[in-house]
Amino acid sequence: MEHLKTGELAKRAGVNVETLRFYERKGLLPEPPRRASGYREYPEESVTRIRFIKRAQELGFSLDEIQELLALRVNAETPCAGVKDFTEKKILDVQRKIADLKIIERALKKLTAACPGQGSVSDGCPILENLDIEF
Amino acid sequence: MEHLKTGELAKRAGVNVETLRFYERKGLLPEPPRRASGYREYPEESVTRIRFIKRAQELGFSLDEIQELLALRVNAETPCAGVKDFTEKKILDVQRKIADLKIIERALKKLTAACPGQGSVSDGCPILENLDIEF
DNA sequence: CTTGACTCCGTACTTAGGTACGGCCTTAGA
DNA sequence: TCTAAGGCCGTACCTAAGTACGGAGTCAAG
Structure with missing residues (x-):
């Protein structure tokens, strides 16, 4: 199984479906590709991404801080310093x-x-x- | 200086005055004695109590959990086990x-x-x- | 003994982080 | 092929944790 639908991802990651949409709006979860119907198709890694977010929250990081942490591995325009x-x-x-x-x-x-x-x-x-x- | 007024405590602990009232309502901060006028008179220790609460929050504990932690040193009726x-x-x-x-x-x-x-x-x-x- | 800063209280508002609702559309299995 | 389960979206609602407001009373420095 390569792709996950919202419900599957939600179940695997232990969160509510609405939470996924919410994270997407917030920019914490990248917008996944959609199939023709509009259905989202998440890659497997999304599961660990979500779990990281949840755990980091329990460790006292706000969603904004988590976003900054996640940005480290993605963003290619920020100056290195x-x-x-x-x-x-x-x-x-x-x-x-x-x-x-x-x-x-x-x-x-x-x-x-x-x-x-x-x-x-x-x-x-x-x-x-x-x-x-x-x- | 033995007693603190709300404003003094708030300043020392680095929180808003309203936060003190809020914590009192929540039971996180014991109701201090009042002088005749109704003014609260906090003991010095309140400062560390508040700071503990704030720091514990930053470590990912909710106010409810913090209350449980604080209860450990106070409550004398709970069974030891x-x-x-x-x-x-x-x-x-x-x-x-x-x-x-x-x-x-x-x-x-x-x-x-x-x-x-x-x-x-x-x-x-x-x-x-x-x-x-x-x- | 007045006046400006502080305190009281109840109540209302705010922000972060979700959750729920509801009408419509898609999919997969009997 | 019909149909239940699930997805889409916008919008509204919710809880936790404060913050702000405002009218009335209090304190203390001058």
Whole structure:
């Protein structure tokens, strides 16, 4: 199977059909070729594209930022220096996110570490009162 | 200075005054004591609380999730086991985020690594066509 | 003791990111 | 070949997360 219709793509990528149209309008998903009837014919790769978008969202990127990320592999007119600058900024961005998530991870681990998993919080559970997250 | 008025807190935390009222309505920010006039008097810690909320958002948590995270240090009635379960799920969640961000980081680094930072993309810039991010 | 900046509150508006609706058209299978 | 399931489009609607408005009360510096 080489081509996908909207419904198939939507199902495979785990999104609503309308979301595909929405992404297309937004320029996140390139307009696919159409058959004579007007039906869209998506290539297989669209699945990973969509999934990348969804995952990047969960990582705190807005659709606009995601578009910029995706543009990196496509756009052939931007001056190289600009691309490099942008990319380096994004790397810092990502590194900060990783660092902060590690702080949160550590805080959460500290919580579970001591917890017996039984009894009720009020008397004895050592998990709480220890979630100190500072940035 | 022990107490903060809404405007002061807002400025320190870098958010709009209205956002504070909004968070209060949502239960993300506990209702502070009021002076006789009705004016809110926030404790200093509110600043870190707000900043935590903002940062957690940037890391891809919704306000509802953030509320759950914050609830961990406060709520004294939930059964310990439930708390532990929730916390462990969140840890996995966070670890997945970190892993995926690292993938993105690596992809972005691969881009800059080879780029001279000059010339235009179309002829010669090695950055592009190499951003292969798969989940 | 006034005046300008700040606060209160309820309510309305905005933006991002989708979802749903509905009328019409296409396709594929019995 | 008829027909249900699915596609097309424009438009309207929805939720999350704020932002703005505006009339009335409060505070503090001069």
